[in-house]
Structure formats: structure tokens, C-alpha cells
Amino acid sequence: MRRRRFLELAGGGLAGTALTATVAPPAPAAAGRGRFPAAAGRGRSRAAPPFAVVAADGTGDFATVQAAVDAVPAGNAAPLTIAVRPGTYLGQVVVPSSKPLITLTGLGATPDAVVIADDRANGTLKADGTPWGTTGSASVTVDGAGFRARNLTFANLFDEAAHPEITSRQAVAVLTRADRVEFDRVKFLGNQDTLYTNSSAAGVVARAYFRECYVEGDVDFIFGRATAVFDRCRIHSLDRHSTPNGYVTAPSTDVANPHGLLFHRCMLTSDAPAGTVFLGRPWHPGNDPDAIGRTVIRDSWIGAHVGATAWSDFGTWPWREARLAEYHNRGPGAIPSPERPQLTDAQAAANTMAAVLRGADGWRPQSCK
Template sequence: MRRRMFLAIPAAAAIPAPRRLRLTVAADGTGDHTSVQAAIDAVPAGEPAIIGVRPGTYLGQVIIPAGKPMIELRGLGRSPADVVIADDRANGTPKPDGGTWGTSGSASVTVDGAGLRVTRLTFANLFDEAAHPEITNRQAVAVLTRADRLVFDRVRFLGNQDTLYVNSSAAGVIARAYFRDCYVEGDVDFIFGRATAVFDRCHIHSLNRASTPAGYVTAPSTDRTNPYGLLFHRSRFTSDAPPGSVFLGRPWHPSQDPEAIGQTIIRESWIGAHIPAAPWTDFGTWPWEEARFAEYRNTGPGATVTPDRPQLTREEAAAYTVDAALRGADGWNPCGRG
């Protein structure tokens, strides 16, 4: 019997994954930097980086420029509340060189770098409305996003008016953002903009501003050509405001843009009693009926089905899923679903 000869073929050398720059931010000076902005400034243009932020409150405006994509911000505390990144300016806050900041300029954090990923921390705008009665333009953004393929996982967004501004780089440009297990609070139009933004199992809390109405949750300005705007999936809508005093949304037309046909879809979510039986309302001269507002299989005391609450059919709902909204032409799948 002839013995077969087997030649040992060396295994191909494993190709190591490219190393990512790692930086640590610590307010007490024990890290690489004492501010979040300093750490971002230290990342070479175009190089991915992981920035860990130790527990503490970090005050000052943060800007992530377009030339610095694929940055990851990681809160290093036990909970999102342990790491707070905040500023305190509003639309009408005077600028040092004259004029005021405006809504976009009020943002505590501005994201222009694509592919940002944020986990386990808090973004806030600490503008004190009561302390500044002289400022009437009180839009105070905690986070402004204008980039594509963003992920926020277990992140808190705190503010009053205009807390979370989900936008894109220009009208007609699609920018996608995925929010998973996040908490967002505010009172007036506190989730707004033209981005495709998906809120998956999030907690949306309306503050009570002791006025009538007590607030508005969303103000989408989705471009007519974009099939996906704001989508809330299996989320919770709560409030300390009186029953029936908060609207789910109104259609925002920036600069009276007729192409901004806002979309808010809320599906399979729990809605509290602060939402009235007619939950959508007009924005100035723009009627809510011309926007793309709809619900699907919501529950809770504020989820009553009435003629003023458009409902998706089962077939329509199949087209407005988390995966479908985020997939885009490049097949992006931040949820990790098959």
C-alpha cells in the first residue's frame, strides 16, 4: 500500500485590522486631554479614532468637522449620566463679536463628520430661560447633526426648545442617524430637521412649560424627495405636562420652503396621556394635513385612534421599518440585523 505524501502549506498570515488612534479625556488631567474639543482637534484629518471620556461635566462648544469622519465617543462611566458634554448658549445669546448665535450656532455639539458613533454619555444645552428674560429667541440646541451614518447608543439629549436638530449638509441631501435606547427631552419642537432619523426603543420626554399648548415633540422638514424622515419604533412618549397638552408634531418649512414635506411616523410605541386625540397641528400657514404624519399600532392612553390620526395599513407599515429607513443605496445596517 502506497503512503500518500501531504505537503504542509503554511497558513496565510493574518492581516491585522488597522489600528485606531485612542485618546482619553479626563477633566482632572489624568488623560490625554482635559476637554472633548482638544481631543477631537488632536485627531489627524481622515484618521479614525476612539475617544474615551471619563466621568465629569465638560463645558464648552464641541465641533466635529467634516474632515474628521469615523470618530467614536465613548462615555467611560457606569451610566450615560456620568459623562455630560454641555454648553449654555441660545439662538438669541449675544456673540462676542456682535450679533447673536442663531439656532444652528447655539448647538452645544455640532456633527459634520460622517460615521460618528457615540455610546453611554449625555449631551445637554444648559441655557437657563428663566435667568434670561431679555432673550426671546430661546432655541437652544444640544446636538446638531449634518453628517451621514451616525449612531447614538444609550445617549441622553437634554434641553428645552429645539434640543435635537437632525439635519443634513444641504436641502435635498440625505443624512441618516440611528438612535438606539436613547433618551430625549425638551418642550418646543425638540426633535426637528430634515434628516432621516430613526429612534429605536427610545424614551421621548416632553417637559411641562406651563403654557398652552405645553409643547410639540417633532417638527420635521423632510425634503419631498426623501422617502424617510423621523421614524419612532417601539419607543415611549412620556410627560409631566397636563393631559392633552402636547402635540406630536407640526410641519416645519425652513425659509418657507415648499419642498419641505415633513415626515414623522410613530409605530408600535407607547404614548402617554399628554398627547391629545388630535395630535398633529399646523405650523404657521402650513397645514399638518399636507405633511407625512402617520401612526401604526401604538398603545397607551394617548394613542386613541381618531379621524385626525392617519394610520398606516399593514402593507404601508412594511415599507417603514428601521432597516428600510436606514439602508439607503449603500446597504447601511447599523442595527446588525440580517
């Protein structure tokens, strides 16, 4: 299925997912809720020329994204931009921790024009005969702090139907482990475990901001222990023709971290039958008892694919012992139910975008508008 969808994408766009048509948010939340205050004196400045231009046809400085990343000086102290011309770039990309402050910008008219992808899964074998594992399956891995991506698509093209012999099908499109990372109008395409928002170690806080992005998948396709905000994004659950059809989130937030995954003014959509998708389940990697997952979905529109019971246990770990909640959602899938915990107004005031991302350094993402 992933290979077919990729061919559709490369041939002129993924039907039904154009950002201009699909991520328009529901009616704005009440004034003062969940927004960053306007920065005084902010204005437009002329953009500096890119550090490097990547072009698949050889007309740029580099033909691959990884080659451009490799050319960035280790310990780079100033922001720099790698501009990527329209095309499809196959192969894993790793942004190491020694190369912070990189911005990856697609030069196409839409995010579909630049596709960065790979096609391996957890159970895909390396040359030495051992599996890649979930982390190793990532098409793109971001360990460099301050990384930013704009106007492009990240995909994992692993074709589940073509590989029935592979039962470990986690196939990550992007893995983030760095702090202060941003994605602005970016698409993330995959099936199981599409977007892995993580940190460098248990107990380490890593913040990520997603603005007007599109994320698709089926099982646990937004997961990990990062502190991540999804602002006006479209979150699309694929129909895998199964019951249940899948789980949107699988947070593994450390118990000491008050904030995990926050969805603000998003649209949760699906082609799956009504009531067959869960909003999430708590993941305890390695059976870590301190991974008390946190997901909050607020001021968002939820489709009918989500039923009255919106959360699920994960193996022996009960969802009721995790930190899962909603607030002021609407749509056919926002069903009032005792099985769907709601934040109080006071709790909601402590779970705004600014409060979640601010941290001790007062971070405000540049792409937040």
C-alpha cells in the same frame, strides 16, 4: 430651569430618567416587523485601545473633548475612539467633516457620568453683538460621517427663566448634519429644539440611528430634515406650564426623500397635563415649499399628554399637507381619531428601521441589536 436640572444631573443623576428603568419598550412588535436581520457570523472581538482619553482633571491625554477631536488626523480613514472619563465638560464641541469615523465613548457606569454641555441660545449674543442663531447654539455639532456616541449625556443648559430678555430661545444640545451617525444609550437634555437632526444641504440625505436613548424638551425638540430612526427610546416632553405645552417633532424632510423621523418601539412620556402636547408640526425652514415633513410613530407607547388631535399646523403650513402618521401604537395617548392618520399594513412594511436606514449602500448601524 435648565441650570437647576443640570445641577441635579451633576449631583448624581436626573431623577426619573435612568435608562435602565425608563426605556424598556412596550411589548415587541410582530415578528419580522421593523427589525434588522441578524448578521451571520457576528461575534465579539477585543476592543482596540482608544485613540485618546479625555479627563477633566488632567489625568488623560486631553482635558477637553474638543482638544481630542482636534488631534484626530484630517481625512482619518479608519475608525478610532475617544474615551471620556466621568466629569462635566463645558464648551462647544465641533466634529468637522474632515474627521470621519470618530466614536465618543463615556467611561462612566451610566450616561449621567459624562456630561458634555454648553449654555447658549439662538438669541444669545456673540462677542460682536450678533446672535448665535439656532445652528450656532448647538453644544455639539457633528459633520463627520460615521460618527458614533455611546453612554454619555449631551445638554444645552440655557436658562430661559434667567434670561427673559432673550426671546429667541431655541437652544440645541446636538446638531447632526453627517450621514451614518449613531447614538447608543445617550441622553439629550434641553428645552426648545434639543436635538437637531439635519443634513448638509436641502435634498441631501443624512441618516442617523438612536438606540435606547433619552431625549427631553418642550417645543419642536426633535426636528430637522435628516432620515433618523429612534429605536426603543424614551421621548420625554417637559411641562412648560402653557397651552399647548409643546410639540415633540418638527420635521422638515425634503419632498424627494421618502423617509424622515421614525420612532419604533419608543415610549413617549410627560409630566404635562393630559392632551396638552402635540406629536409634531411640519417645519418649512425659510418657507421652503419642498420641506414636506415626514414623521412616523409606530409600535410605541404614548402617554396621556397627547390628545385626540395629535398634529398641529406650523404657522400658515397645514399639518394635513405633511407626511405624518402612526401605526399600532398604544397607551392612554394613542387615541383613535380621524385627526390621527394611520399607516396601512402595506405602508408599514415600507417603513421599518431597515427600510428607512438601508439606503443605496445597505447600511446597518453597528449598534443595532
